[in-house]
Amino acid sequence: MDDFRDDGTRVCPIHGLRFDPELSDGCIKCGKPSLAPKKKSTAPKAPVSKPASAAPPSYRSPSYAAPPIRRSSMTPPMPFEPMDIPSAPFSPSPYNQNNTGIGQSTAGGGPITLIPAPERKQSRRGLILGLGAVVLGGAGAAAWFLSPEGATDWKKKVAEFRYGPGAAHTGAIFIPTSAAEEPRPLLLLVDPLQHPSDVCKRYARHCEEHGWIAVSTNAFGHGVEPTDGAEAAAILEEARGRAKVDAGRPVVTGFDVAGEVACRLALVQPDVFGGAILECTDIGPWRDVGALAQSDLSFFLFSRTADPARDKMATMKDEMERKGLRVTWSEIPGGHDPMDRDELDPAFAWLESMHA
Numbered sequence: 630m631d632d633f634r635d636d637g638t639r640v641c642p643i644h645g646l647r648f649d650p651e652l653s654d655g656c657i658k659c660g661k662p663s664l665a666p667k668k669k670s671t672a673p674k675a676p677v678s679k680p681a682s683a684a685p686p687s688y689r690s691p692s693y694a695a696p697p698i699r700r701s702s703m704t705p706p707m708p709f710e711p712m713d714i715p716s717a718p719f720s721p722s723p724y725n726q727n728n729t730g731i732g733q734s735t736a737g738g739g740p741i742t743l744i745p746a747p748e749r750k751q752s753r754r755g756l757i758l759g760l761g762a763v764v765l766g767g768a769g770a771a772a773w774f775l776s777p778e779g780a781t782d783w784k785k786k787v788a789e790f791r792y793g794p795g796a797a798h799t800g801a802i803f804i805p806t807s808a809a810e811e812p813r814p815l816l817l818l819v820d821p822l823q824h825p826s827d828v829c830k831r832y833a834r835h836c837e838e839h840g841w842i843a844v845s846t847n848a849f850g851h852g853v854e855p856t857d858g859a860e861a862a863a864i865l866e867e868a869r870g871r872a873k874v875d876a877g878r879p880v881v882t883g884f885d886v887a888g889e890v891a892c893r894l895a896l897v898q899p900d901v902f903g904g905a906i907l908e909c910t911d912i913g914p915w916r917d918v919g920a921l922a923q924s925d926l927s928f929f930l931f932s933r934t935a936d937p938a939r940d941k942m943a944t945m946k947d948e949m950e951r952k953g954l955r956v957t958w959s960e961i962p963g964g965h966d967p968m969d970r971d972e973l974d975p976a977f978a979w980l981e982s983m984h985a
Contacts, residue, residue: 783833787826792867798848800864801825803833804872807840812875814984815868816843817861817902819883819891823847831970835977844868850887853914857890858898865901878903880980884967889914892928899923904955904983906976908967909936912945919945924953929979933963 638647641656648656789801807813816836820828825845832843844867849860861881868874881902883891888910895905896918904927930946932939939960949956959975968976 781834784826784830786833786837787829788871789826790867790871793848793863798846798863799825800844800846800848800867801829802845802868802871803829803836803843805837805840805842808842808873812873813840813842814877814980815865815874815879816841816980817865817868817879817881817891818843818845819850819881819887820845820847821850821883821885821887823850831967832973834970835973839977839981841977841980842868842872842874850883850890852886853889853893857894861894861898862901877984880904880906880983882906882908883910884908885910885965893918895926895928896922899926902926904928906979907931907942909933909938909965910942911938912941915945915948919948919952922949922952922954927955927957927979927983929957929959929976931959931968931976933961933966935962935964937965 637649637651639650640647641658644656644658646656646658783803787801787803789799792798792800805813816832818825818828818832823846825847828845829843832841835841836843844864846860846864848864849857865879878900879902881891881894882905883889885908888905888907891905892907892910892912893914895902896914899922903925906929908931928949930942932942936942943958946956946958957975957979961972
């Protein structure tokens with residue numbers, strides 16, 4: 630297609646728009662000239678004057694300055710060029726080994742005097758707090774080591790053994806340190822679960838402090854049985870063979886049904902036992918054989934405010950006192966639970982009064 634017209638315009642082969650080649654090299658969209666040849670202009674050419682000869686380039690001394698910093702094309706341009714600061718010749722610091730450099734000249738010619746900053750005051754608050762933490766930590770560690778609960782594993786102080794015909798029974802005994810020097814009184818601990826080492830562990834700390842030997846067995850304790858007297862005699866004989874036991878009458882203890890066993894043993898064998906510690910127990914044995922009670926027996930009765938047998942034990946206490954028995958009553962909040970290790974202080978105060 631011929632894109633020339635009589636008026637001298639041309640058509641852009643890309644966008645199809647006309648333009649005057651005398652006024653523009655392309656259409657208004659692309660600005661590109663058309664591929665068709667331009668018309669020759671009939672206007673006379675202006676004369677071309679020769680330029681004056683240029684002056685020879687002046688000699689430029691070589692520069693020893695650092696080359697300009699090249700920026701990475703990956704980083705955005707800075708809003709301004711960094712200022713080049715000429716580096717001064719090295720001047721030793723007043724704090725170097727030779728302690729030189731004060732008053733040295735720089736490239737600018739002026740002396741530089743280095744004046745040390747004033748000494749900064751050190752706060753003692755952090756030091757005091759740190760020392761306080763160390764002291765408190767040491768005091769806590771000392772309290773832990775001095776505490777019997779923290780420093781002593783009482784279970785390791787309890788010795789287990791086998792005894793009886795064919796070594797059929799398991800016993801446990803705790804011997805206080807003072808028993809190595811002189812005979813000590815004896816506690817027979819009757820356990821309703823028949824776990825002798827556990828009940829000895831519960832009494833061990835107080836036995837060590839007050840000098841009592843504690844022995845227990847799995848041979849009896851889960852309720853009153855006709856063989857309780859014989860089993861009690863066997864474990865007492867075993868304890869006397871293993872530790873220095875004094876000549877006084879032992880005290881028997883028990884919780885729940887084991888308390889019934891302990892109560893009956895103290896009542897029917899007053900020549901063997903001097904008394905009993907009864908914890909949250911029923912009063913059936915007292916109803917059965919309480920008439921046999923002798924006036925030289927002593928009882929420590931422990932109950933909790935919400936224990937089902939609390940009222941019955943209070944009634945038994947009154948009846949024991951009427952018969953002339955020495956009775957100590959101890960009651961704390963709680964339900965049907967034996968005395969914890971930290972609740973045994975009143976019971977051992979009562980034991981000390983008996984042994985005095």
